Amino acid sequence: MIGRLNHVAIAVPDLAAASAKYREQLGANVGAPQALPEHGVTVVFIDTGNSKIELLEALGENSPIAGFIAKNPAGGVHHLCFEVGDIAQAVEQLQATGARVLGDGRARIGAHGNPVVFLHPKDFHGALIELEEVRG
Numbered sequence: 001m002i003g004r005l006n007h008v009a010i011a012v013p014d015l016a017a018a019s020a021k022y023r024e025q026l027g028a029n030v031g032a033p034q035a036l037p038e039h040g041v042t043v044v045f046i047d048t049g050n051s052k053i054e055l056l057e058a059l060g061e062n063s064p065i066a067g068f069i070a071k072n073p074a075g076g077v078h079h080l081c082f083e084v085g086d087i088a089q090a091v092e093q094l095q096a097t098g099a100r101v102l103g104d105g106r107a108r109i110g111a112h113g114n115p116v117v118f119l120h121p122k123d124f125h126g127a128l129i130e131l132e133e134v135r136g
């Protein structure tokens with residue numbers, strides 16, 4: 001079902017400082033910050049050629065990143081995002097196997113303008129998994 005690793009997301013306490021670190025110490029090509037209030041995050045993407053890194057900072061009061069940073073103040077790997085061809089079909093298949101799709105189970109539009117869902121980390125050995133629909 002899963003295809004290419006679209007991105008590895010890293011939660012950070014300070015997006016500007018983290019972006020500068022990746023740019024200056026790793027020579028990374030860091031994109032512009034993008035606020036996604038509906039997801040409670042501000043993101044930047046770093047193109048690594050065959051995949052991407054997504055740096056995530058908490059935005060707003062109900063951000064899923066705020067709790068993560070409270071537990072991991074220095075930040076850390078937050079999720080892995082894999083591409084799927086048909087997200088509705090992927091959700092149906094996953095739910096049939098007992099995997100928990102977070103939220104109401106319906107896909108929402110993510111940072112790349114594509115539908116995304118998240119799978120509970122307890123169902124995948126402690127890894128939060130995002131699926132992003134990429135067609136064609």
Ligand SMILES: CC[C@H](C(=O)O)C(=O)SCCNC(=O)CCNC(=O)[C@H](O)C(C)(C)COP(=O)(O)OP(=O)(O)OC[C@H]1O[C@@H](n2cnc3c(N)ncnc32)[C@H](O)[C@@H]1OP(=O)(O)O
Pocket residue numbers: 009036039041043054056064065067068077078079081102103109110111112116118120121122126127128130
């Ligand atoms: C979509 C825009 C953008 C994109 O790429 O397009 C993004 O990626 S936005 C990314 C941010 N959005 C999300 O993370 C949405 C999905 N996340 C959630 O629904 C929650 O964060 C959830 C359910 C994973 C955890 O929330 P909860 O309130 O239940 O937090 P707890 O601290 O109580 O956690 C319960 C339990 O899970 C462990 N946990 C939490 N987060 C992670 C994680 N990222 N990776 C691995 N494990 C995680 C946490 O440690 C708790 O475990 P316990 O053993 O009970 O201590």
Ligand SMILES: [Co+2]
Pocket residue numbers: 007009054079081130
């Ligand atoms: Co993501």
